Amino acid sequence: GDSVTQMEGPVTLSEEAFLTINCTYTATGYPSLFWYVQYPGEGLQLLLKATKADDKGSNKGFEATYRKETTSFHLEKGSVQVSDSAVYFCAPRRTGSARQLTFGSGTQLTVLP
Amino acid sequence: EPEVTQTPSHQVTQMGQEVILRCVPISNHLYFYWYRQILGQKVEFLVSFYNNEISEKSEIFDDQFSVERPDGSNFTLKIRSTKLEDSAMYFCASSEENEQFFGPGTRLTVL
Numbered sequence: 001g002d003s004v005t006q007m008e009g010p011v012t013l014s015e016e017a018f019l020t021i022n023c024t025y026t027a028t029g030y031p032s033l034f035w036y037v038q039y040p041g042e043g044l045q046l047l048l049k050a051t052k053a054d055d056k057g058s059n060k061g062f063e064a065t066y067r068k069e070t071t072s073f074h075l076e077k078g079s080v081q082v083s084d085s086a087v088y089f090c091a092p093r094r095t096g097s098a099r100q101l102t103f104g105s106g107t108q109l110t111v112l113p
Numbered sequence: 114e115p116e117v118t119q120t121p122s123h124q125v126t127q128m129g130q131e132v133i134l135r136c137v138p139i140s141n142h143l144y145f146y147w148y149r150q151i152l153g154q155k156v157e158f159l160v161s162f163y164n165n166e167i168s169e170k171s172e173i174f175d176d177q178f179s180v181e182r183p184d185g186s187n188f189t190l191k192i193r194s195t196k197l198e199d200s201a202m203y204f205c206a207s208s209e210e211n212e213q214f215f216g217p218g219t220r221l222t223v224l
Contacts, residue, residue, distance in 0.1 A: 032211060034212075034213075036215075042217065043204060043215045043216055043217040043218045044156070044204060044206075044215040045215070046212055046213070046214070049211070049212065051211065089155075089156060091156075093211075093213075099144055099146075099161060099168075099169075099208065099213075100146060100158040100161050100169055100171075101148075101156075101158065101213060102158070103148075103155050103156040103157070103158075104155065105154075105155045106155060106156075
């Protein structure tokens with residue numbers, strides 16, 4: 001079945017530091033890839049997506065590139081802010097009629113001022 | 114901006130009782146989902162629903178669970194006889210095609 005391996009947390013960074021959260025997946029075919037973010041006490045929000053190989057998703061300064069050859073979708077941000085403190089989930093979505101997301105274990109990010 | 118809503122935000126129930134969790138998906142969406150997140154664990158898929166029937170379900174979604182779209186707007190998850198291990202945050206999501214939009218969740222506590 002589909003699976004996601006996500007960088008273990010928690011991750012603690014100082015404001016303006018560079019962020020990388022690694023994500024690799026196994027899936028049948030070529031899934032669409034998503035990063036979701038969960039702020040404290042809130043639900044899941046879509047952060048960015050990529051639907052085919054070499055696509056780069058970006059939003060709010062975050063980026064991730066769909067790497068088919070390494071089955072990876074690593075999340076990066078050049079300069080994190082305190083407001084980025086949240087849990088980040090990598091989630092491939094199957095192609096075809098089965099559309100459910102398979103979530104990684106989540107990575108807790110804390111950004112200190 | 115349209116959003117997925119869920120009620121109640123928190124439900125406390127006794128073991129063995131039935132609960133119904135309610136969701137109002139985004140109005141023009143066609144695909145509906147339930148996921149759950151046990152405290153401190155990953156988000157797990159339960160069931161997907163399309164064209165008034167279940168399109169996919171996970172091993173977690175056993176005979177104790179059922180889903181229904183009773184009218185044009187609501188999408189419900191029923192747990193027939195709750196167990197302690199059903200305590201979790203339950204998220205509803207809906208999508209038109211690609212992106213799934215999640216509700217804020219219902220925290221279910223089974224005592």
